[in-house]
Amino acid sequence: MAAALPELFQNPAGQLAADPAGFLRLTWLPGPRQLADTQSLLMQMARGLRQYGWGKVLADQSRMSSFSPAEQQWVQQWLPEAVAAGYRYGAIVVSADTYARLATAFITTNVGGLPLRYRSFDAVPDAEAWLRRVG
Secondary structure, rough: OOOOOOOEOOOOEEEEEEOOOOEEEEEEEEOOHHHHHHHHHHHHHHHHHHHHOOOEEEEEEEEEEOOOOOHHHHHHHHHHHHHHHOOOEEEEEEOOHHHHHHHHHHHHHHHOOOOOEEEEEOHHHHHHHHHHHHH
């Protein structure tokens, strides 16, 4: 069994860990969350990217419920800050929830010319393999 990754942050929205392969691992948790939870988690992600000098994130949304309209709007406003922190590649392990998939697809296809490359996956190992190849 693999050793646990060092956790950087956790709240009701999710967990953030540093993967020794050179990317951040964001695991969205199931259940209710507030906009402030999402904001805190993603702000910590940007800090982690800056701290480690990395540009890659594996976002496991497999158990996540859909973003609320307020979360969706905030994430789009936050993305330029994430890019300024170094964010360049996002491997998204998609949710089984159709609405979560649609909300994420809207965000990832409307990045407004930012230098971000997203790819969606059904399984974590495939997302990990892609992140190891890019950049």
